Amino acid sequence: MKPALKILAAGAFALAVGGCSTFIDINENPNAPTVVKPDAILAQALAITAANYTGGQGAVAPNNQNYNSYASFAADYWGKSGVVSGFGEERTYNYSSSYYGNLFSFTYDNLNDYNLIQQQGTAQGYPFHAAIARIMKVYNFQLLVDEYGDIPYKQALQAAGNVTPAYDKADAIYKDFIVQLDGAIDDINKATAASGSRVVGAEDVVFGGNMTKWKQFANSLKLRVLLRQSQVPALDGYVRTEMTRLQAAPDGFIDADVVVQPGYAQSTNQQNPLYNRYGLTPSGSNTTERSYQIPTNYIIAQYVSNNDPRVSQLYALGSRTVNGVTTDAYVGTDAGESGPPSFNGNVVASRFLLNGGILKGFNAPTPLMLLAEHLFAKAEAETRGLFTGGDAAAKADFLDGIKASFVYFYRPATGSVNPLASSTTGVAEYTTYIAANATNPLVNYDLAPSSGALGKQSVIIYQKYLAMNSVASTEAWDDYRRTAQPKFQPSLESASPRPDRLPTRLLYPLSEVSTNAANIPPNVDQYTKIFWDVVD
Numbered sequence: 001m002k003p004a005l006k007i008l009a010a011g012a013f014a015l016a017v018g019g020c021s022t023f024i025d026i027n028e029n030p031n032a033p034t035v036v037k038p039d040a041i042l043a044q045a046l047a048i049t050a051a052n053y054t055g056g057q058g059a060v061a062p063n064n065q066n067y068n069s070y071a072s073f074a075a076d077y078w079g080k081s082g083v084v085s086g087f088g089e090e091r092t093y094n095y096s097s098s099y100y101g102n103l104f105s106f107t108y109d110n111l112n113d114y115n116l117i118q119q120q121g122t123a124q125g126y127p128f129h130a131a132i133a134r135i136m137k138v139y140n141f142q143l144l145v146d147e148y149g150d151i152p153y154k155q156a157l158q159a160a161g162n163v164t165p166a167y168d169k170a171d172a173i174y175k176d177f178i179v180q181l182d183g184a185i186d187d188i189n190k191a192t193a194a195s196g197s198r199v200v201g202a203e204d205v206v207f208g209g210n211m212t213k214w215k216q217f218a219n220s221l222k223l224r225v226l227l228r229q230s231q232v233p234a235l236d237g238y239v240r241t242e243m244t245r246l247q248a249a250p251d252g253f254i255d256a257d258v259v260v261q262p263g264y265a266q267s268t269n270q271q272n273p274l275y276n277r278y279g280l281t282p283s284g285s286n287t288t289e290r291s292y293q294i295p296t297n298y299i300i301a302q303y304v305s306n307n308d309p310r311v312s313q314l315y316a317l318g319s320r321t322v323n324g325v326t327t328d329a330y331v332g333t334d335a336g337e338s339g340p341p342s343f344n345g346n347v348v349a350s351r352f353l354l355n356g357g358i359l360k361g362f363n364a365p366t367p368l369m370l371l372a373e374h375l376f377a378k379a380e381a382e383t384r385g386l387f388t389g390g391d392a393a394a395k396a397d398f399l400d401g402i403k404a405s406f407v408y409f410y411r412p413a414t415g416s417v418n419p420l421a422s423s424t425t426g427v428a429e430y431t432t433y434i435a436a437n438a439t440n441p442l443v444n445y446d447l448a449p450s451s452g453a454l455g456k457q458s459v460i461i462y463q464k465y466l467a468m469n470s471v472a473s474t475e476a477w478d479d480y481r482r483t484a485q486p487k488f489q490p491s492l493e494s495a496s497p498r499p500d501r502l503p504t505r506l507l508y509p510l511s512e513v514s515t516n517a518a519n520i521p522p523n524v525d526q527y528t529k530i531f532w533d534v535v536d
Contacts, residue, residue, distance in 0.1 A: 038121040038129035043203045043262055045113040049136060050260035050366035052106050053143065054471060055273025064277065065102040067143055071473035074503065075480060076488035078293045078470070079333035081349055082342035091336040091493045093503040095526040101509030104148065108156065111140050115157040127191035128200045128211055134184040135218050138177045139368070142225060145170045146478050147506045149530050150521050164516045171235075171531045177225045178242060181218045185251070188215055205262045206368065215251040217258055220374045222246050224475075227377050228532050230386060231482055243386040254374050256419055257408055259365035271362040272413075274471070278352060279359040294341065294349045297332040298489045302466060304330060306443060307436040309429045313357040313409050314469065318350040336491030357409030358470045364413035370472050371419050372408060375401035376464035383456040391456070395445045398460055399434070402443075405467035406430035461485040481533045496527060499536060504529050 054068045072078040073090040080087040089099045114133040121130030144151045153173045155165035188211050191197040200209035207213040223246060230239045264272045266282050281287055295315055303311035311330060318331030318341065331349050333340030341349035352358045379397035381387040400420060407419045410426030421427070437443035441454050448459040461483050468476040479485070481504060490501035498504070503526040512520055 036116070036120060037124065038117040038126040038133070039198070039201070039203045041113060042117055042129055042132065042200075043205045045110060045117065045133070045136070046205050046260050047262040048106075048110045048113065049140060050262075050368060051273045052103070052110060052140075053368060053474065054366050055277070065100050065106065066273075067103065067147070067474040068274070068471070069473075070100045070103070070147075070506070071477035072293075072470055073335075075465075075473050075477040076296050076298050076335050076490075077473055077476075079296045079335050079337060079340055081291055081294045081333070082340050084292045091338075091491050092495045093491060093501075093526060094495045095503060095507050097507045097510045097513055100506055101511065103506070104144070104509045105511055107140050107144050111137055112157055112159075114140070125196065126198045127187055127194070128197060128209075131184045131187040131191065131211075132200070132204065132214055134180055134187065135214060135221065138180050138184075138225075139221060141173065142177060142221075142228075143474070145173055146228070146474075146530060148508060149505060149524070149528070152516075152519070164519060167519050167521060169531075171229075171232075174225060174229055174532075175238075178222060181222050181225075185215050185218050205260055206258060212251060213254070216254050217369065219246060219249045219251060220254045220258075220369060220377075223253070223374065223377050223381065224369075226386075227380060228478065228482060230381075230384070231535050232532055233534070240386060243381060247387050253378070254369065254371060257367055257371045257404075258369040259367050261365035264363045264365070266362045272360070272364045272366060274366065275359050275362050275364065279354060280362070282362070290351065291343060294351060295330075295332040296335055296489070298335070299469060300330045300332045300350070306440060308433055308466070310357065310406065310409050310433075310466070312353075313429075314353060315350040315356075316353045318348040320348075321346040334492055335489055336493035338493070352470070355413070360411075361413030367408075367471055370404070370408055370467065372401045372404040372467040373464065373472060373475055375404055376460050376467065380457055380460045383460065391445075394456065394460075398445050398463065401460075401467065402434070402463055403427060403430045405463075406433070408467075408471075457483065458485045481530065482535065484535045498527055503527060504533060 052066050055066050069078075073087075074093075080090065089095050114137045117133035118130045118137070121127060121133065141151075141153065149170045150167045151170070151173070152165035153168035153176075155162050158165065192211065200211070202208065207217075222242075226239050226242055226246065229235045264270060268282055269276075271279075271282060277287060277289055278293075279287060279290065300311065300315070302308070303314075315330055317328045319326050319328050320331065321327075331341050331347060333349065341347040343349060343351075355361055375397045378387065379394040379401060382389045382394035382397065383391055387393070403426075404419045406426035406429055407424050408426075410429060412425070415425060434443065439447070441447040441449075442459060442462055445456070445459065448454050448456050450456055461479050462485065464479060465476045465486050465488075480488070480502075484500070490496070494501040496502055505526060505528060507526055508520050508524065
């Protein structure tokens with residue numbers, strides 16, 4: 001069956017929500033009925049989104065393909081270690097239609113879940129569930145557009161009704177995102193005022209049924225959507241009009257990290273997906289892939305050279321032995337290096353720190369949008385005049401964005417979220433970092449010039465890049481393609497003909513090539529730009 005149109009029954013049998021484990025026990029059955037209660041499948045749909053976006057392996061991501069892992073290599077956060085061969089496409093950027101091909105089908109499967117929730121929610125009197133699904137459809141469709149460009153949109157999600165859907169233009173899809181998010185907010189407001197609307201409960205594993213927070217998330221998602229288009233000259237008027245309207249939105253924006261917590265536990269296929277793939281198994285042994293990738297020298301240097309204590313929260317120390325003397329050090333690899341450090345010998349590589357900022361623990365929630373991302377996005381909009389407030393507002397949000405990053409990376413797996421309070425874990429380390437970089441224009445907003453290589457926008461994107469490291473790498477990779485910042489190092493083995501020696505997108509997967517070739521846009525390769533990618 002066509003992957004982009006198949007209806008996934010992930011959770012169709014979890015009809016009761018009697019325990020946390022039911023939210024991540026995924027059963028796929030193509031013969032399952034498609035008329036189900038929205039509250040029975042919402043949690044599983046959200047857990048699948050989390051695994052597709054940031055996760056790794058487990059029941060909800062059995063083929064180990066997700067946006068974060070792909071982007072972590074492309075954005076120069078990760079390189080391969082010396083204990084494994086392969087990773088040829090990561091090292092050369094010579095992508096094929098099978099490279100991360102399951103992202104396409106996994107995302108459409110997830111979209112079918114949300115489409116079912118939206119349809120059944122409207123029909124059965126679950127308007128809040130339907131509105132959540134409408135927001136999450138935008139979230140997922142944006143992931144697809146940002147990595148593939150033109151995709152099936154208007155004719156997608158019709159199951160057997162259309163097995164060869166037409167492809168819509170990416171820029172037109174983007175404009176409809178704002179329409180859909182406005183509609184979802186309006187749906188929530190109408191449902192709140194109506195009597196008899198079924199409320200959302202524990203099955204909302206993001207906000208626990210708080211619909212005001214869903215509206216705020218929709219607004220922050222609008223900001224992500226509009227900023228992505230904001231470098232395109234022809235869209236300047238449209239973006240500015242929508243930004244003005246967005247800044248006046250009555251419900252405001254997110255004020256904490258947006259995370260999914262379906263009840264991760266230290267059991268098989270129940271752990272946090274990223275930890276389950278790159279951390280420890282439920283029995284406490286190293287996972288198979290714990291040693292496969294290591295940080296790059298570039299990303300390590302950005303922390304070390306700027307007196308950034310986050311480095312110790314992200315990576316375990318490696319070591320170098322010279323003339324019989326061993327020195328502890330943060331040891332990475334260059335992207336594409338053919339013989340990088342291993343975990344023995346004279347050069348011992350650093351790994352992701354267990355129970356640190358990236359691999360927080362088996363029971364840590366999975367982020368969908370970090371508060372740091374939103375605050376840096378807001379700072380960029382302000383410094384560029386897309387929001388009012390100018391540099392004074394931009395500086396405040398810039399600093400709060402850095403602070404929110406420290407709080408996220410320092411917060412333990414089960415830590416409470418109160419991101420900007422002075423007593424929160426990580427704030428003391430943030431204060432030390434700011435004080436240590438009083439003369440550094442990469443940290444001190446006042447010292448960054450208004451234009452040029454260290455312009456205000458570039459410094460904001462640079463700090464955002466540090467904050468997205470390995471947990472929201474998709475946003476850093478998209479920001480690079482949009483702004484050409486920061487200037488990280490391409491692979492030593494790059495086959496890219498571009499001046500920056502990087503790719504620009506993924507290829508349409510074999511599943512589409514074999515079943516819907518007539519509708520796939522022609523002449524697309526891994527260096528064909530997405531419509532919003534206009535800055536080199």
